[in-house]
Amino acid sequence: MVDIENGQCGKCEHYGQNESSSQIIEIRIKGTAPDGFTSVCGHPRNAGIHLSVSANSGCDGFTPAEAA
Numbered sequence: 001m002v003d004i005e006n007g008q009c010g011k012c013e014h015y016g017q018n019e020s021s022s023q024i025i026e027i028r029i030k031g032t033a034p035d036g037f038t039s040v041c042g043h044p045r046n047a048g049i050h051l052s053v054s055a056n057s058g059c060d061g062f063t064p065a066e067a068a
């Protein structure tokens, strides 16, 4: 498992934003993700290119998710 810090994708509202996945919610709440887990970033700047990122990646577009 990978630990997710505040400021990383797994705690960002854009992580998996355009997918309906209960696993994304679980990652936010638990603060951990399975090794190698990736999901699509829904940030407006990245959505068009379908950027896929690890739960412990990050960028300046981070926006705290409500369930984080």
Ligand code: SF4
Residues within 6 Å of the ligand: 007, 008, 009, 010, 012, 013, 014, 015, 016, 041, 042, 043, 046, 053, 057, 058, 059, 060, 061, 062, 063
């Ligand atoms: S790449 Fe940036 S905007 Fe996208 S989910 Fe990660 S922190 Fe959020």
